Amino acid sequence: MKNACSIEEGNIPGATQDAASSFAPWFHNLHLPDGTQTAPDHFLGDFPSYKWKEIAPHLPDDLRGWRVLDIGCNAGFYCFELAARGAKVVGIDSNPHYLAQARWAAGQYGLEDRILFKQLQVYDLVRTKDMFDLVLFLGVFYHLRYPLLGLDIVFRKTRRLMIFQTMTMPGEKVFDGPDDFEIDQREVMLDPGWPKMAFIEKRFAHDPTNWWAPNHAGVEAMLRSSGFRVIGYPGLEVYLCEPDHKDPSGTSTWDDAEYLAATCQSGAGHQDFSGFFSKE
Numbered sequence: 001m002k003n004a005c006s007i008e009e010g011n012i013p014g015a016t017q018d019a020a021s022s023f024a025p026w027f028h029n030l031h032l033p034d035g036t037q038t039a040p041d042h043f044l045g046d047f048p049s050y051k052w053k054e055i056a057p058h059l060p061d062d063l064r065g066w067r068v069l070d071i072g073c074n075a076g077f078y079c080f081e082l083a084a085r086g087a088k089v090v091g092i093d094s095n096p097h098y099l100a101q102a103r104w105a106a107g108q109y110g111l112e113d114r115i116l117f118k119q120l121q122v123y124d125l126v127r128t129k130d131m132f133d134l135v136l137f138l139g140v141f142y143h144l145r146y147p148l149l150g151l152d153i154v155f156r157k158t159r160r161l162m163i164f165q166t167m168t169m170p171g172e173k174v175f176d177g178p179d180d181f182e183i184d185q186r187e188v189m190l191d192p193g194w195p196k197m198a199f200i201e202k203r204f205a206h207d208p209t210n211w212w213a214p215n216h217a218g219v220e221a222m223l224r225s226s227g228f229r230v231i232g233y234p235g236l237e238v239y240l241c242e243p244d245h246k247d248p249s250g251t252s253t254w255d256d257a258e259y260l261a262a263t264c265q266s267g268a269g270h271q272d273f274s275g276f277f278s279k280e
Helices: 015-021 049-058 077-084 096-109 122-127 147-155 186-190 216-226 256-262
Strands: 067-071 088-093 115-119 132-138 158-165 197-199 212-214 228-235 238-243
Touching: 049 077, 049 158, 049 228, 049 238, 067 077, 067 122, 077 088, 077 096, 077 115, 077 132, 088 096, 088 122, 096 115, 122 147, 132 147, 147 158, 147 216, 147 256, 158 228, 212 216, 216 228, 216 238
Parallel strands: 067 088, 067 132, 088 115, 132 158
Antiparallel strands: 158 238, 197 212, 228 238
């Protein structure tokens, strides 16, 4: 099947361009089949085409039979690339504007039957029993108020591979030391390679939803804690992972009951303490 998003013709004015303009603004610069580009003047360049060129060699050329999930799919660029390789793709996003762009673009590529777009948060995935052979978790983590919970949920939905990307703090150092420390040895946490995450209280890059910036060590530590093993680095701040079912750290370092409670699956149901307090 022809790679639907690899067409490199210039921007062609016409009916398609007018239609694309009606969906502006675009964050994904899609190269549509007639040569129209949706965001040719993108401040990041030809985004996300250049990111896909880093990621693509790490994935099978033939994805027939694969179920794929794209979390934070935006206008669907990665969905179209993966569907063009034969996968059946579910793209989720919380923004209805981006989903409208994606559904329109799917029609331009003729890929409507291979992609399902849904308005969902990453946390909503706990309500599906479906597993996915490949999960894309790109550019979402640092927007989450509850990032580690999101990662724990994604682990439970990943069968083969996950591609993870997040904004990070500067520095590549990873702390190398004992696995345990005494309570009076907390100065070790000041080491540049100690896994950590900076919290952004106000705005970063003019965006109030940019909440977190982990360091490289922190990204790898959280991935391991959720049960993933890093097996490659396709690009800057991009991590190729697989579920570590033989030694899933996420099930050995914390109680699964906490996860079930956090995702309203503990069976505790509605709690009402008014009867207790009314006895005063």
